[in-house]
Amino acid sequence: MHVPSIVKRLALGGYRRHKLLEWVYQRVHRPRPLKHYPTELNVELTTICNARCTFCTREKLMRSGARKPGHMDEALARHVLDRLLALTRHQGVGDSDVQFTPVGLGEPLHYPALFDVIAYARELWPAGEIRINTNGIALDERRARLLADSPVHTATFSLCFIDPGDHREKLGVDAHERICENIERFLRLRSDGRPAVTIHVFDLPENRARYSAFAKRWLPHFGRHDLLALPRYVPMTTRAHNGGPTCPCGQLWTTVMVDIEGYVYPCCAGVWIARDPDLCLGHIDEPFEVLLAKLEGIRQAQLRGEYGTCANCAYLYSFVTENRRTARRVRRGST
Ligand SMILES: C[S@@+](CC[C@H](N)C(=O)[O-])C[C@H]1O[C@@H](n2cnc3c(N)ncnc32)[C@H](O)[C@@H]1O
């Protein structure tokens, strides 16, 4: 068993042990090289969703009309992938450094051509890593088989809350039991432990107290690559903060996000708000030099301490340690 797997299995023991091992893992883990951008490619295939999470900006944006519910046209999705491939080649990003995720402000399992687009991504980046994030509600047997047969490396199930009552209250849908059954069925029907499963529940007090029992429930079903994750809860729905940001956003050196209309952002949060002309790099069809020049402007401004539109973004305040580490590597010119 390789070292990360051992760390992950130990972390299934209890909340404190999980956090301690997570801390150690982050310090020994070698991050992706910064010399090439972008390595994290996200494409929003849909903004349609079957949940109404109170912690997600989707519901409010849709209701206000700031973002529209809909799917990305499949032809556009393939075109976006072609352009992203050209961008990664233009930038000298190696296939094995690419991570592709069909994710945005919606539920990817609702996208009719999801597995065709994923298969196309695999053709374009044969050595890249493909991930998927889903709330798991729509993972019926047909979709579970498609996912099991797909080239996805890791399927992250955003369960978010351990207690069914908390889940119902925060996701606005009575589906906790169905999701757990869907995950269990998926774990049974995939072969060779692939795609790997990550079940994510927020690192919040209501989950901490229940974490040990939750880990015991899943351990017998898990293979060597599966794990529970305790991601930070980011107060994206409020975006208001006391004090100013202290270091640039690390995503500016790693990430690209393309929305359902083909507009490009330097971070996942770009689609979690109404289209912001200061953050949007332009349309995917614009010359790469134009998109990259806009990005460089945002990076340099943040390195000078000018955060503009990002000053209120909860991501800056929730990932200070990670952002500091990236800024240090950028300032040192380390790759
Ligand atoms: C916007 S969702 C889209 C994919 C899918 N609908 C899902 O929920 O997994 C992408 C990821 O963002 C996470 N997320 C949503 N709101 C969040 C918040 N306030 N803090 C941290 N993560 C959040 C979700 O749990 C999910 O893993």
Ligand code: SF4
């Ligand atoms: S977090 Fe995911 S499941 Fe919840 S509303 Fe947002 S897009 Fe939908």
Ligand code: SF4
């Ligand atoms: S601070 Fe927020 S909005 Fe700005 S680039 Fe980072 S994630 Fe995006």
